[in-house]
Amino acid sequence: MKNKTKTIDIVIPAYNAEKTISRTLDSLCKQSYTAFKVIVINDASIDDTVQIVKSYFGKLDICLIDLKQNRGVSNARNVGIENSNGDFILFIDSDDSVDEKYIEYFMEIDSKKDFVIIQHRRNDEIKDSKGKVGETTVAEFKEKCWDYWSRYRITNVWGVRYSRRIIESKTIRFDTNLKWGEDTKFNIQYLEECNTMVTLPYAEYIYFDTANSVSHKYEKSRYENALNVAKTFAQFAPDSEQLWMIKYIYWDMSVRHCINHLEDNPRRQWKKEVMEDMKRAIREPFFRECIADVLKKGALDMKIYAFFLKIKWIRPYIYIAKKMHW
Template structure:
């Protein structure tokens, strides 16, 4: 019978509206051999009091209070204080189904040398009402060899983007997964606390590189709350710096695995999309207030980083949108003016719509 300790790492920052539901879902799991490591990341609301209440209620809870330093550092503190054979990450505004850990552990018991187990998620709104069941695996899958490469590609190309790629559910987030604690600790895999975007993706890429077998479960066990405050493509003050940093780290981590042509294609498409996001979320966003000269300088700055510069020497045979094709052409042929005109046009259209109350 499987009875290994499961470490559940829960970073909390100003989540007083949701944290009680989350913690209740964890301490009431049908699988009892868990340790819940709560990292209070300097909350200024009632989250701290709520966490302390549960600390007194359940001896399996470890509460660590730290100064506010971001979710990556909070998770790292959780990893360093974990004792479990397996590690699971949960966000404070989400929750697990009551038998989630038990169901996942059944597959750990059944499969030899399993390095990662992933399960599906429900998408819910702020009130907790089900919005939809996110695209996930339909049947149980055990991945190794070539299938593992296809799974690896999915971290660059999100599920559903390309018909030619099989659906592997959510590869980018760290939630909805059970990680082998030995792999994490032996390889010192931690979150990069300099990043404010793509932290999960970077952690997973490094972890996946040590995996030989992955199990994808068809069960919907994680409830992911979509909050209106978490606008994924809104204005970002330091977008150029953050996306540049993300692309540089991924360029280094994936250098060896990009020998395969298909992974190379997926990686290059990711670079194109990240370049576009860095510009449209940063200097070319309607809220940026950058002058024409400053937008041009920021564009030049982004084009000088190694992953973007490398695009001019490559081919890309994959499905892209019109915008992505233009960006790829501009990067490959070093047509800076083409990219500048495209982005300036979008910038001025959005400024006009903003002034009329129709910002996109």
């Protein structure tokens, strides 16, 4: 074990998590590496979350922070950071769990490696931990940002080992104004201060996709959030030969989000509002900068979508998108 003298804090934001947080804490009770502290931030829950967490006081080293006002997961994580004093920080969601060697694998990696990612699996997937430990430089990431964005899964903060020294020295925090994409923005800002990235092949983080997940709800601010994250990426890797792909992906995600929720409500006013949000996204100049590159370099389906986005022909775009079942 390379980091026997290093300490680690696990930050868990929790809001009305009475049905799932026992699963999370039980998985931490089974860890092979035991020198860690758990920081649970109760985000003004109105169920039995606090009582359940307190029942683990004798089983885990837990610091429970009870917020009186619900201000969202980004604020809760920021509170966790500010109450952390370990060498490393891990984030775990209150509806997920981890396998028994989750922390041990992280602690086996040299503390000088700034950004360490472990693999994850959905709760209904069979565990597959084949492969080798991988390493790349942040400079390489910037050069080919799309390849590494898709390969390294930087859209989440769970499953990543962070250096608290870097977070604190650069005052890196979650953007509380974002409802979506806040994890990606946090990671980009953190990576700006790093030299190396390490990936572990072990699928030790278990992700539970619940019906209450933000990904299943319509967010009117999705377009602004996607634009915010894409611009942060552009500042991080302004000279990347693949920046056009990042712009396209975030543009496409913001438009698709609207399409996927057009039928959520039968009211005509609802559809009108969603269509207006979609039009705003389609007309965004920053995103439209990528059209020429998509038409030249993109895959066939991307070129078809980009063509209709270019001419702002919305209904054929919606029709084709639904037919292609994404």
